[in-house]
Amino acid sequence: MGEAAAPLLNRAVGPHLPGAALGIVDRLGERYTLVLGLAQKVPAERPLAASDYFDLASLTKVLFTLPQVMKLVEEGRLDLDDPLSAHLSEAGWLQEDPPLARVSVRQLLGHQAGLPAWVPLYTWGADAATLKARLLQERWPLAEPVYSDIGFMLLGLLLERLRGRELSGFELPAGLSFSPDPARSVATERCPWRGRVLVGEVHDENAAALGGAAGHAGLFGTLDGVLDRAHAWLTAGELSPAANQAVLEPQSEERLLGWVRRHPGWSGGSLTSPGAYGHTGFTGTGVWIDPERGYAWTLLTNRVHPSRHQPNPLPELRRVVGNALAAAWRPA
Numbered sequence: 152m153g154e155a156a157a158p159l160l161n162r163a164v165g166p167h168l169p170g171a172a173l174g175i176v177d178r179l180g181e182r183y184t185l186v187l188g189l190a191q192k193v194p195a196e197r198p199l200a201a202s203d204y205f206d207l208a209s210l211t212k213v214l215f216t217l218p219q220v221m222k223l224v225e226e227g228r229l230d231l232d233d234p235l236s237a238h239l240s241e242a243g244w245l246q247e248d249p250p251l252a253r254v255s256v257r258q259l260l261g262h263q264a265g266l267p268a269w270v271p272l273y274t275w276g277a278d279a280a281t282l283k284a285r286l287l288q289e290r291w292p293l294a295e296p297v298y299s300d301i302g303f304m305l306l307g308l309l310l311e312r313l314r315g316r317e318l319s320g321f322e323l324p325a326g327l328s329f330s331p332d333p334a335r336s337v338a339t340e341r342c343p344w345r346g347r348v349l350v351g352e353v354h355d356e357n358a359a360a361l362g363g364a365a366g367h368a369g370l371f372g373t374l375d376g377v378l379d380r381a382h383a384w385l386t387a388g389e390l391s392p393a394a395n396q397a398v399l400e401p402q403s404e405e406r407l408l409g410w411v412r413r414h415p416g417w418s419g420g421s422l423t424s425p426g427a428y429g430h431t432g433f434t435g436t437g438v439w440i441d442p443e444r445g446y447a448w449t450l451l452t453n454r455v456h457p458s459r460h461q462p463n464p465l466p467e468l469r470r471v472v473g474n475a476l477a478a479a480w481r482p483a
Contacts, residue, residue, distance in 0.1 A: 208436055
């Protein structure tokens with residue numbers, strides 16, 4: 152099955168896609184992996200290894216924040232329909248009837264709260280603790296629902312409050328890290344703000360400003376580490392059956408809780424099963440689950456190295472790889 156995608160990736164790796172790691176896992180845990188190209192090309196070339204850590208960017212939302220929030224629900228520490236203010240009482244403090252206080256955990260997880268997609272938090276000129284306080288005090292305008300980093304930043308604050316520790320102190324499964332060894336990490340961008348090529352430190356500027364680990368970004372993972380989590384979702388082993396069912400309830404035409412459901416033009420390709428779901432990350436990462444067919448796959452790349460300001464081959468590449476895998480799939 153994986154062999155069907157190998158020629159596509161061999162052709163794609165080059166000037167605008169230094170390295171790529173493909174992994175496929177079936178319900179029984181059988182794996183196919185392919186690692187191509189470079190982990191870093193400037194200032195010096197370094198080949199990509201299967202054990203290298205990729206900056207997973209927004210995969211943080213579904214591989215860390217979503218399951219962590221759902222575990223709190225399983226423990227009875229919160230309910231999906233709780234308003235944010237039930238656990239972060241200072242949300243919108245001193246504002247008259249603040250809309251942020253009424254936004255529910257479910258709305259935040261499903262990107263249905265109407266919060267802005269993004270703001271340049273890192274330019275606000277404050278330390279991480281002050282930025283976190285301001286996130287809760289800002290007069291956020293609520294409009295039509297859009298995919299929102301802000302919503303998952305708030306969920307990160309919720310996790311820190313209820314667990315009593317910073318996200319960087321959370322225990323992580325094997326192959327995932329908030330602070331990987333730079334010598335085993337895949338390079339991302341030559342960051343103009345920080346003045347260096349980023350290796351082993353988070354690419355997302357807002358996550359960096361929040362201390363390096365945030366609800367929307369900051370997680371790093373190896374190919375096997377991501378495949379482990381994909382397999383857990385594929386086999387409904389990441390959460391309890393009730394929590395897993397709640398996650399997979401549609402929140403909109405395109406969204407589940409956290410995950411993106413299959414819809415026309417989505418990143419996983421047009422040949423996936425109707426119940427397939429997945430997510431992508433800005434640095435060039437992605438993971439997709441197809442429970443009906445019984446396999447999951449991930450494509451991890453460093454497409455922003457050495458700069459995000461270059462042609463991006465991934466939107467098309469992800470879809471054609473997804474279609475090639477779906478077409479080659481044969482039931483066991």
